[in-house]
Amino acid sequence: MALLEVRDLSVVFRRKGEEPTIAVDGISFDVEPGQTVGLVGESGCGKSVTSLAIMGLLPSRGVDVSGSVSFEGTELLHLSQRRLDERRGRDLGMVFQDPLSSLNPVVPIGVQIAEVLQRHRELSRKQARSEAAELLNRVGIPDPARRLDEYPHQLSGGMRQRALIAIALACRPRLLIADEPTTALDVTIQAQILNLLTELVADTDTALIMITHDLGVVAGLCDEVNVMYGGRIVERAERHALFTAPRHPYTNGLLESIPRLDAPRGERLVPIRGSVVDNIPWADGCAFAPRCPNAIEPCWSVTPALVADDGRMLRCHNPVEVPVTAGEGVR
Amino acid sequence: MTDDVLVTVDDIKVHFPIKRGVLLDRTVGHVYAVDGVSLQVRRGETYGLVGESGCGKTTLGRALLRLVEPTGGSVVFDGTDVSTLKGEDLRRMRRRMQMVFQDPMSSLDPRQSVESLLVEGMRAHGLDKGKQATHQRLKELLAAVGLPESALRKYPHEFSGGQRQRIGIARALAVEPDLIVADEPVSALDVSVQAQVLNLLEELQDEFGLTYLVVAHDLAVVRHISDRIGVMYLGSLVEEAGSDELYERPMHPYTKALLSAIPVPDPEVEDTREQILLTGDLPSPANPPSGCRFHTRCPWRQPARCDTERPPLREVGSGHRVACHYAEEILAGTITPHEVEPELAQS
Ligand SMILES: Nc1ncnc2c1ncn2[C@@H]1O[C@H](COP(=O)(O)OP(=O)(O)OP(=O)(O)O)[C@@H](O)[C@H]1O
Numbered sequence: 247m248a249l250l251e252v253r254d255l256s257v258v259f260r261r262k263g264e265e266p267t268i269a270v271d272g273i274s275f276d277v278e279p280g281q282t283v284g285l286v287g288e289s290g291c292g293k294s295v296t297s298l299a300i301m302g303l304l305p306s307r308g309v310d311v312s313g314s315v316s317f318e319g320t321e322l323l324h325l326s327q328r329r330l331d332e333r334r335g336r337d338l339g340m341v342f343q344d345p346l347s348s349l350n351p352v353v354p355i356g357v358q359i360a361e362v363l364q365r366h367r368e369l370s371r372k373q374a375r376s377e378a379a380e381l382l383n384r385v386g387i388p389d390p391a392r393r394l395d396e397y398p399h400q401l402s403g404g405m406r407q408r409a410l411i412a413i414a415l416a417c418r419p420r421l422l423i424a425d426e427p428t429t430a431l432d433v434t435i436q437a438q439i440l441n442l443l444t445e446l447v448a449d450t451d452t453a454l455i456m457i458t459h460d461l462g463v464v465a466g467l468c469d470e471v472n473v474m475y476g477g478r479i480v481e482r483a484e485r486h487a488l489f490t491a492p493r494h495p496y497t498n499g500l501l502e503s504i505p506r507l508d509a510p511r512g513e514r515l516v517p518i519r520g521s522v523v524d525n526i527p528w529a530d531g532c533a534f535a536p537r538c539p540n541a542i543e544p545c546w547s548v549t550p551a552l553v554a555d556d557g558r559m560l561r562c563h564n565p566v567e568v569p570v571t572a573g574e575g576v577r
Numbered sequence: 578m579t580d581d582v583l584v585t586v587d588d589i590k591v592h593f594p595i596k597r598g599v600l601l602d603r604t605v606g607h608v609y610a611v612d613g614v615s616l617q618v619r620r621g622e623t624y625g626l627v628g629e630s631g632c633g634k635t636t637l638g639r640a641l642l643r644l645v646e647p648t649g650g651s652v653v654f655d656g657t658d659v660s661t662l663k664g665e666d667l668r669r670m671r672r673r674m675q676m677v678f679q680d681p682m683s684s685l686d687p688r689q690s691v692e693s694l695l696v697e698g699m700r701a702h703g704l705d706k707g708k709q710a711t712h713q714r715l716k717e718l719l720a721a722v723g724l725p726e727s728a729l730r731k732y733p734h735e736f737s738g739g740q741r742q743r744i745g746i747a748r749a750l751a752v753e754p755d756l757i758v759a760d761e762p763v764s765a766l767d768v769s770v771q772a773q774v775l776n777l778l779e780e781l782q783d784e785f786g787l788t789y790l791v792v793a794h795d796l797a798v799v800r801h802i803s804d805r806i807g808v809m810y811l812g813s814l815v816e817e818a819g820s821d822e823l824y825e826r827p828m829h830p831y832t833k834a835l836l837s838a839i840p841v842p843d844p845e846v847e848d849t850r851e852q853i854l855l856t857g858d859l860p861s862p863a864n865p866p867s868g869c870r871f872h873t874r875c876p877w878r879q880p881a882r883c884d885t886e887r888p889p890l891r892e893v894g895s896g897h898r899v900a901c902h903y904a905e906e907i908l909a910g911t912i913t914p915h916e917v918e919p920e921l922a923q924s
Pocket residue numbers: 259267268269270287288289290291292293294295296459
């Protein structure tokens with residue numbers, strides 16, 4: 247049994263007088279302790295909704311969540327609000343893209359961390375405060391004792407993200423979900439934060455779900471990568487395998503369309519045609535078909551299933567051929 | 578000045594006053610957004626400006642088009658000093674320099690149809706010569722940016738992000754400019770769509786002989802599209818070189834750190850590369866450090882000189898300029914990096 251088992255998770259938003267939005271459409275994956283699992287894909291593919299569903303943070307009205315999310319054998323989707331709050335503080339931590347909106351603007355940083363510590367680890371006030379300073383130090387905030395009394399707006403973006411990570415770590419969670427934790431930050435600050443996360447995962451055996459649209463971040467950080475498109479996983483592979491030989495035309499298209507810092511210059515980018523608005527419903531065939539250079543007849547009429555293919559999972563009727571040479575070094 | 582230079586920026590400065598008091602009538606300091614930048618953009622080339630948030634890229638681009646009034650310095654466009662132009666002359670000059678913005682949604686008036694958005698600029702500059710000719714021109718513009726003719730009657734919200742950026746580009750093209758300043762032209766777009774717009778910009782450059790100043794924080798994007806690159810830090814250029822040269826032989830410590838921080842979508846590269854991790858945050862441009870502005874975070878900083886003496890941007894090789902006292906020593910390895918204690922950024 248894995249630490250976290252997500253099975254057939256679906257999230258549908260319903261609003262009166264509108265077509266329901268299928269944000270997440272039958273997703274399954276596992277996360278083991280100490281493992282970093284990536285969720286990548288472009289805007290609107292369902293990354294954040296997946297993480298919110300796991301954390302039980304979706305609104306209670308107008309949303310249908312189905313499937314199963316089991317954490318150490320406990321089904322999270324059916325937990326009472328109180329039980330879930332407990333779990334969230336203690337076993338599950340989350341770091342969001344925008345630290346400002348997830349910190350309380352009128353409460354000093356130190357107090358926000360100490361509150362979590364007092365609630366979930368039953369420390370005294372004094373203990374909590376000194377532990378909070380220790381945590382700020384751990385996440386690389388200089389002069390932590392002074393920073394404890396500062397308010398979120400007094401910290402820079404990078405510092406706030408560190409503070410948020412400190413809060414998420416306060417209770418030594420077994421699983422940390424980071425949703426675009428560095429997207430709002432500059433690259434040099436991003437490098438600091440990613441380094442911090444990598445260290446933490448290695449030191450504490452925490453499992454990490456890393457959500458990002460940046461394939462570069464994934465390449466350096468994740469053990470296993472799930473590529474999402476239109477609410478479904480279209481390819482899952484170990485990172486080396488995924489990047490040396492992407493098999494799903496969407497994964498392949500993404501890699502060919504992004505400019506690489508280390509690519510020879512003058513090489514033309516190969517864009518993916520159209521945009522997500524061209525998608526067809528998964529129920530009718532492959533959602534990616536209208537944009538796919540590999541699309542064949544069945545793609546327009548038969549929904550492709552996610553099937554095992556040579557050590558990876560693939561949802562495609564006509565995947566990209568394995569280059570003869572590329573496959574060698576990987577296995 | 579040589580003929581192949583289209584724009585010469587000389588020691589340009591943009592300082593925004595920080596106002597306080599009930600009537601905001603007291604100036605208590607300045608944000609040194611752009612603080613002495615000199616550069617040249619050649620005809621037909623793409624000059625890329627990179628740097629982190631708040632380093633002054635947008636302000637420099639705007640100052641170049643005189644959309645913001647520079648505090649000092651000059652901009653010479655095709656032989657004419659733009660800084661002194663007024664009224665009709667300034668308006669005429671503006672036609673030749675257009676801007677493409679980061680967020681196409683907020684820069685396009687949602688109540689105007691695409692046709693009216695495109696014709697607006699043409700009309701303002703007297704380029705709508707009769708119904709027939711204008712219609713022909715609109716058709717050409719749409720074809721150039723890869724949109725169907727039916728787009729003319731639609732409104733911005735009816736398009737995807739990438740298509741909206743195409744409209745923004747068509748609008749800039751409509752007045753037949755020589756220079757396009759593109760401020761983060763792809764950063765609001767989905768990764769799968771960025772390449773479409775980058776390729777389009779390159780095609781249009783070939784077709785119309787355009788000169789570009791591309792401003793972006795993503796060095797991979799900038800390197801892909803630019804012939805030459807200027808790296809900014811806290812309002813100044815710290816390094817300038819040809820795109821390949823900058824990537825292969827970065828000399829300024831900040832450029833080195835920036836390059837090493839950019840994730841590459843290749844696990845082999847990611848696993849083996851050496852990162853230069855900067856400590857601390859960007860200092861505030863209202864209170865820039867003395868001496869070399871980078872000295873508070875620089876792993877190669879040397880005592881005394883770096884803290885007190887501001888290094889000028891100097892030529893270190895053909896077409897390669899760098900603002901670091903010790904660039905040669907760092908390159909040769911005679912000065913080695915050391916730990917930097919993070920300092921508190923004073924905001
Ligand atoms: N509260 C909500 N009500 C209705 N629809 C929603 C809601 N939240 C998300 N959605 C829809 O669900 C889909 C998936 O959204 P999600 O936020 O998970 O995307 P994402 O992959 O995180 O994208 P991004 O990279 O932009 O953050 C989108 O189509 C979005 O519009």
